Amino acid sequence: MKIKAQKIDLSADEIIKRTINLSKTNETRNFESTTYNKLIITANPELINGYIDSIFVIKRGKKILKEIDSSDFNFKKIISKQHLYQTEKISKFKTLNGQNKEIILATRMAGFKEPIYEYFALQLQPQSVYDHKYSLVEKEYYNPISKRGLSKYNYNLKEVIQLEDRKVYRIEFEPKTESKKNKLYGTLFIDAEKFSIAKLELRVSRILKVFSLHEFDFNVEINNWIPKKTSLTIKKGNSKAPIKILGETITFEGTDPKLNPGNKKYASDFIEIKSNTTYFEPRFNQISSLNQNDTEIEINEKAISKKDNLWYTYFNDSTDVRSNPTYISLDSLVQKRRWENKIKIGRKVINGYYPIGFFDVDLRYLIRYNNYEGFRLGIGGVTNEKLSKRYKIEGYGAYGTKDGFFKVFISNALKIGNQSETWLGLSYKDDLSEIANTNFEIDKRVFKIYDPRPFNISTFYNHETWKAFLETKMIPKTQSVFQITHSFIEPKFDYFFENNGVLYDDFYATIFTASLQWNPFSKYMQTPSGKIEIEKKFPKFTFQISQSLDGVWNNYFDFGKFEFRFDYQKKFNSNHKILFLAETGYAYGDVPITHLYNHSPNNLNKNKILKRITFAGRDSFETMFYNEFISNKHAFFQLEHQFPKLEISRRIKPVFSLVSRYGIGTLDNKEKHKNFYFKTLDKGFLESGFELNQIYRGIGFTATYRYGANHLPQFEDNIAIKLSIQINLGFNN
Structure with missing residues (x-):
């Protein structure tokens, strides 16, 4: 609730400067917690009309029915029962002196026996609200709580409120200069005594509409605010061209007024991405070191094989009735269309190989040309995990059409670590x-x-x-x-x-x-x-x-x-x-x-x-x-x-x-x-x-x-x- 007739004795800039000066002191330096994250791609079925449209064309002066468009109707029918996609993970999150580490204890992705590891590396939200820069949906912004931020943003102290019985300043910030590029807006909730962040709202509204929320609890043990929950929502913004995000795995189609003069809303316009992370069992000053500190994220085979639904139920939101049907539907669909196998093939093609059984054909050896050999024709590759995960044979053979000689290479190797x-x-x-x-x-x-x-x-x-x-x-x-x-x-x-x-x-x-x-x-x-x-x-x-x-x-x-x-x-x-x-x-x-x-x-x-x-x-x-x-x-x-x-x-x-x-x-x-x-x-x-x-x-x-x-x-x-x-x-x- 608001503090009535509360006197504001500091300006917004003075509050921000004090917060910047105390940021290293207020950031929790030795902290670990169990976290549960769920990401869904979904839409609100109540916003979709779901009509079946009749499409007509004029031919020889007569209006003729061309086709029945039932895409919106079918989309609403599906989205009313399930999400388009979802993935969950349970992790142990650690931070020590500015270094972060995530150990993934369990994870599941709809439709996939083995997760797409690259997803875990996506930086959707800032992990620390005190870093010099924010990484928000794979784009960097200057933190308003930074010395560089002072020159980038205008601050406006709106009011004094009370959070968890503590006096908190609510300050809105916006960029000083307007441009066509994405700009960061938001609201800072700053503890009036500690000058630490008690809550943070971030907004971007251009080609994407992004809303990021960081919520904190005040912990009496350390006399400071600690992470409680983060949430992120991504929706389609204003863009004529398609927008690819999340490692180019998600595409929002563009809206061109020339192609859609009536600005008609289609079902895909209501798609949104939501990610929620909740922190459980916080612990302080118990970390002496981060094992394998050269890796930011760790995931092992036990995390992949752990399929105990009760474990997820302990953390999950039971009110989300569309969650379980999503897994059932997508598990069946991915298996039927062999998408998991296609992704594995795609990964190898990116690195120059095409798998055929237990052998990955090396695409680099198929054909080349130079002035000495002429056309160099060859074939080669390496054995893959279907033969063995610990032993591999690699080789190639090539022939030069101009020099008339064969070239060969053969190698075998044993994995000892x-x-x-x-x-x-x-x-x-x-x-x-x-x-x-x-x-x-x-x-x-x-x-x-x-x-x-x-x-x-x-x-x-x-x-x-x-x-x-x-x-x-x-x-x-x-x-x-x-x-x-x-x-x-x-x-x-x-x-x-x-x-x-x-x-x-x-x-x-x-x-x-x-x-x-x-x-x-x-x-x-x-x-x-x-x-x-x-x-x-x-x-x-x-x-x-x-x-x-x-x-x-x-x-x-x-x-x-x-x-x-x-x-x-x-x-x-x-x-x-x-x-x-x-x-x-x-x-x-x-x-x-x-x-x-x-x-x-x-x-x-x-x-x-x-x-x-x-x-x-x-x-x-x-x-x-x-x-x-x-x-x-x-x-x-x-x-x-x-x-x-x-x-x-x-x-x-x-x-x-x-x-x-x-x-x-x-x-x-x-x-x-x-x-x-x-x-x-x-x-x-x-x-x-x-x-x-x-x-x-x-x-x-x-x-x-x-x-x-x-x-x-x-x-x-x-x-x-x-x-x-x-x-x-x-x-x-």
Whole structure:
């Protein structure tokens, strides 16, 4: 109830500033609770007319019945008995000194025996109301209770009320500037004594209508407010185009006044998403550490197999009579249409595989092209969990139509660590590799549906390689590979390497390599099948060291390499994006050209611009000619500014970017490399240009200009125009 004639002795801004100053003190630093969450996709049947419409057309001046539209009628009939979808989970939620951890004890998703793990990673509501930014329905907003928020919002003290017999200020806030972008509005309920948040309401009303509510209880034991319940409602807003949310699994259809001049309401316009979380059994100051603190969420097989309905009934809202029929209906429907199996197939296709029985066919090996092999036709893949979860066989075979040779690869590995995904294996490969190319062993897991750069490469070396390897995620927030390889290497072009007065046109190399990628700011989820990177955050660091093993298995040359990569991306609320990439490498000792650095060139050495039009690569120099520069010490920098999508039409939404690249390198003992002409990059290499990607169906183009110390005399020789192909599969690497 309201406090009558209560004197307001502070302004809204003063209250907010005090709350900000005390936010670290008031945020519960050591807290755990059991939580129950239920998400439903539903609609209110009372709002739907449910009429059966007759659709007529005019033909030869006569009104003729075309069809009976019963979609609204059938929709109301279904939604009156059940929800469209629902999922539940019971978790133990822990927070310690600003770090959060969720251990999922039980879960069930309508229709699925095994849950879709990616759902658990969706950030629908902020976990803490004191964080610098709120993540609300996968979009970030500045917290009004933050120093940055003071410059972003206007505050209006409406009244003083009483919550749980405590004096509380009710303050409304709104953004200072209006724009077409989503803006955050809301109401803060701030304890007048503690200056802590007692209740929070958040609203967004543009292309989506979002209402988020955080309710708290005042706990006498810690003399502060603790979480009681959170709820979230998402409804369709004003948008001509369809809106995809929740990892693009839910789509709200657009409303175009031109296509619907009468603004008629259809059944789908009443669909809403509701998520409710309730906190039980709060405990304080009992957590000494968060086990496996490199993972934000943990779920094991027991949580999946736990199907005791009584357990859910203890937490569930018994007044929701549409809940149980939803499970019965969707379990039957999903099984009948094999949706669960289709989702599993889709997951593998995203990573470049198509499952056939116990074997996942690797889509990367089917067909490729380069100037040396011509068309490279092949087939390969890896065994899956249907054969064994702890042992796998991987391999491929390929044939080059131009060089006329077969290439093979076979590998077998044993899983010796489940949670760490540690594999110990042995492999054999007889294949080609590009000379002087920077290759991080850890990158082999990245699937590119189309990699255009190798299209025009002609300088390869053949290698027959035995490899013993260990792959693991044992070190927190890393992926790593440790391997020993023994190779017979034969360059497939006119080249000799001179060492100690002897010319070599082939050689043996035994090399130890350690490759590690560290993502310290990313968030991970531990599932029964391994760790998943649920939120990719930057920067990311990649390290790799290699050393030939002198005197081991007939090794010819003594050399080593060190490589490092720094990858940083930042997306702004304005949908602008900055990408920065830095790579450096140092090869020392007696290093043949096969193991040096070529700076990733991607340009044909032809005298006309149109003759040089090929496909743009990724992180490559588009104006640098193939094999133009070789180095044993090099550094590469790339800066890209991506602008928001240009919405030319519903189907044409290109992405415009400005790109600049710089490289520098040196080469020791150039005279040792015989019969092969190249230059060194001591004076550096500069190019800049623009990219207009994904104009239509992933096709775009780029234009780049070469300048600086290695600028060419003929103006047009410095220009590279390329086609680009970027196919979005719905997930980012």
